[in-house]
Amino acid sequence: MEKRCGYWLFCISSSLGVYFGITIFFLFTFFYHNNHAGTWGLLSAMFAGICLHLKLLSSNHRLSVWYSIGQLHALAAFGFICFCLSLGFTAWYIIYAAYHHIPMLPVGGSYYLAAVWSVMTAKWTLCTFFMSYRYARIIRYNTPFLIIQEDA
Template sequence: MARKCSSWIFCLSSSLGIYFGITIFFLFTFVYHNNYAGIWGLISAVFAGLCLHLHLLSSDNRLSGWYSAQQLIAIAAFSFICFALAIGFTSWYLIYAIYHHIPMLPVKNSYFLAAVWSGMTMKWTFALFLLSYRYSRILRYTTPFLIIQENA
């Protein structure tokens, strides 16, 4: 029961991450003209979607039909690189805004909002790293070493 509840919470969290990331992209890019925060919102939504995709495949026991353990390791490596880049950009936006005394408002010139959404991207890339690495280990240790197929 606890596993099912945590699964629903993760799916809800990922779905909200997708929704808010896409909403932030359109709102900040086209209404407030803060392209940095808008693009980071879209990138965050993409990684939240990948997390939801992997989790739903795993909960339906269809992960091995879509991905191999090697592919999941490659996804984990890619997401870790993106995590490191997101840490760098979040730090850069914060340091730049503090050093140059850039205020949070107006939204158009706010580097703090870009730091928040690059931080959200950092969260989702780390979650994708953990999920893909965990699922690759599950696939590696539960897949039979030799699958025999008979020709009909």
């Protein structure tokens, strides 16, 4: 069965999200000593990997083998909480840097770069929320009634 163009675009973008997040983690943490931006890069890579994992499982019709409906709802709730936290940290980084007149360069002390990567984390956490919720609904409504196993 052929995959649509949107499928390939999403897989490529989430793969690039994983790659760049891990690269940013090592580059900013160990070379530039900007631990804030490096940590957000690693978190962004983790959530991009979760999105890629969910998309690949869904396209291969293996999602219900790996996850139950309750686990997908828990993952959606976790994604939404992390989305709210990353948006809050984005606002805090921008306000803190503007209030204390912290410049963008040098990279090692830049809070603006940490804000950029917390926005990237917010993007992937929101994607995790929507995908998990959507796939939980797909499993619920496409599974025969007697086969559904609800986790409390």
